[in-house]
Amino acid sequence: MTDPVEPAGDRRSRKRVTNYGTGRVALLDAAVRVVARGGLRSLTYRAVAQEAGVTHGLVVHHFGSRDALIEEAVSHAIHSSLNSSALEIGTGKPADFAAGLGDMVDSGPELQAFQYELLLEARRRPELLPQLRSLYEEYFGATARELARILDRPVSRGMSRLVFAALEGLVLHQLAFGERDVTEEALTELRGLLERLSEDSDTD
Known part of the structure; x- marks a missing residue:
């Protein structure tokens, strides 16, 4: 089941309490969509954050480096592909x-x-x-x-x-x-x- 990621627009009227244990799958799904549209070279923190509707910092926190983001996106896509x-x-x-x-x-x-x-x-x-x-x-x-x-x-x-x-x-x-x-x-x-x-x- 995919954890929800709160859209950026929903945070304007209240202070958001970030739970760094949620949203990882949604971020990986966003990474897959970014690469599908623009190739692997388009995969950046900002592109994934914009696609998922979250802050740039949240993506950085979850993955730490672009290489880690790529590696986890590949692993996620493989598991999703085999399941489907x-x-x-x-x-x-x-x-x-x-x-x-x-x-x-x-x-x-x-x-x-x-x-x-x-x-x-x-x-x-x-x-x-x-x-x-x-x-x-x-x-x-x-x-x-x-x-x-x-x-x-x-x-x-x-x-x-x-x-x-x-x-x-x-x-x-x-x-x-x-x-x-x-x-x-x-x-x-x-x-x-x-x-x-x-x-x-x-x-x-």
């Missing part, structure tokens, strides 16, 4: 594969954009790679497990990466162009391919 992932449904039915992918993009575009910004920034800042690698290994593993359920056999790394790349491309294109209907059409085609692969496995 549409990859591992668990039914083993091709028709259910990646169900909710389009909804995931529509409901959390900032979170998805944040990840792509980090991927690009990691080319310039290698220290971001370990956490991103950890996130993507979770994605790769979830894809491989779901494909193994559908096909009733282990799948190769190349196969799981191919399917994941298709899904990630659909997410990126929906972010950039909208076109949720195209995402759903492509998923229907992908599920049809998986259905045929599953049937071939049954006849072997």
Whole structure:
């Protein structure tokens, strides 16, 4: 559950008693939105404070340094992404594969954009790679497990990466162009391919 952060405008008529134990998640959510709009270089104390509607000093108090803010925002985004992932449904039915992918993009575009910004920034800042690698290994593993359920056999790394790349491309294109209907059409085609692969496995 997200702790509330009091908007700056609500503090004009009374003295605010700051509780530094609340609002951290809201500040991290604000950081994700700032990066999604302007890239990692736009992530400053003041930008996060303005986005969250709090004082600059509150952000400084919570994180201490810009590097700490970046590190915690990355960790927060990773946990949020894994919780909202549409990859591992668990039914083993091709028709259910990646169900909710389009909804995931529509409901959390900032979170998805944040990840792509980090991927690009990691080319310039290698220290971001370990956490991103950890996130993507979770994605790769979830894809491989779901494909193994559908096909009733282990799948190769190349196969799981191919399917994941298709899904990630659909997410990126929906972010950039909208076109949720195209995402759903492509998923229907992908599920049809998986259905045929599953049937071939049954006849072997």
